Amino acid sequence: MKIPKSHPRHESLRTRELIAEGVENGITSIHGLIAHGRGEAFDYLLREKTHGFAKKSLEAAAAMLLAAKHPVISVNGNAAALVPKELAELSGLINAPLEVNIFHPSKQREIKIKNHLEKHGAKNVLLPSKKYNIKYLKSNRKYVNLEGILKADVVFVPLEDGDRTEALAKNGKKVIAIDLNPLSRTSQKATITIVDNITRSIPLLVNITRQYKKYNKYKLNIIIKNHYNKKILNEAIKKIRNL
Numbered sequence: 001m002k003i004p005k006s007h008p009r010h011e012s013l014r015t016r017e018l019i020a021e022g023v024e025n026g027i028t029s030i031h032g033l034i035a036h037g038r039g040e041a042f043d044y045l046l047r048e049k050t051h052g053f054a055k056k057s058l059e060a061a062a063a064m065l066l067a068a069k070h071p072v073i074s075v076n077g078n079a080a081a082l083v084p085k086e087l088a089e090l091s092g093l094i095n096a097p098l099e100v101n102i103f104h105p106s107k108q109r110e111i112k113i114k115n116h117l118e119k120h121g122a123k124n125v126l127l128p129s130k131k132y133n134i135k136y137l138k139s140n141r142k143y144v145n146l147e148g149i150l151k152a153d154v155v156f157v158p159l160e161d162g163d164r165t166e167a168l169a170k171n172g173k174k175v176i177a178i179d180l181n182p183l184s185r186t187s188q189k190a191t192i193t194i195v196d197n198i199t200r201s202i203p204l205l206v207n208i209t210r211q212y213k214k215y216n217k218y219k220l221n222i223i224i225k226n227h228y229n230k231k232i233l234n235e236a237i238k239k240i241r242n243l
């Protein structure tokens with residue numbers, strides 16, 4: 001459906017359209033529609049804009065991704081539908097693989113997500129393997145790739161379910177999450193939480209990462225050390241309360 005640019009809810013409708021298309025093309029799970037609706041509700045409460053607290057998290061996230069030994073970007077059906085080109089760009093910038101990791105099991109959907117990312121410029125897309133799994137997790141998301149999540153020290157999980165964030169942390173990994181809901185378990189358990197819409201924040205993350213690429217490890221580590229996730233989450237909750 002073509003949405004006129006002049007429509008006051010253009011961006012929100014465009015995003016809905018991408019998710020609906022994702023479902024039609026077998027990339028996004030039908031449950032992804034519900035997750036998207038929940039995200040929309042929180043985005044509405046956040047006035048559909050990227051706040052200062054999200055910008056601070058984005059800076060810390062860029063520094064952590066650049067300072068990591070083995071960073072990896074985990075991709076599910078919603079993220080793939082919404083920002084495939086930007087995820088491919090980020091992967092190239094930090095030299096990290098994109099790894100398909102989905103909650104609702106479907107080999108066919110995994111392959112479709114991989115193809116979709118490659119169509120948008122991704123050069124290194126990994127699929128999970130039943131041979132390898134992370135501990136403390138029962139769902140399909142436990143299956144990982146040896147060259148990706150299994151050996152990663154930093155896992156970027158845009159749009160997540162709480163169980164895995166918690167499990168990844170227990171497996172000794174640092175987790176960077178994007179979640180519009182500052183109260184979710186993902187937000188609470190991640191090392192760095194970006195409380196913002198994935199559609200606004202991934203392009204910003206690409207720009208900041210490009211800028212920070214010239215920083216040395218010392219400078220990156222200072223940025224990481226000065227990030228206090230609980231403080232960021234409290235700022236986001238306060239913003240929602242003070243409507």
Ligand code: PTJ
Nearest residue numbers: 031032035036039076077102103104161179180181197198
């Ligand atoms: O492709 P699959 O099978 O891995 O399924 C993906 C979903 C998203 C369906 C699955 O991970 C899931 O059920 O997630 P949850 O538990 O509903 O959590 C999704 C979280 O993402 C919620 O806290 C939403 O507020 C948040 N969210 C939704 N849309 C956006 C978002 N956060 C940022 N940007 C969005 N566009």
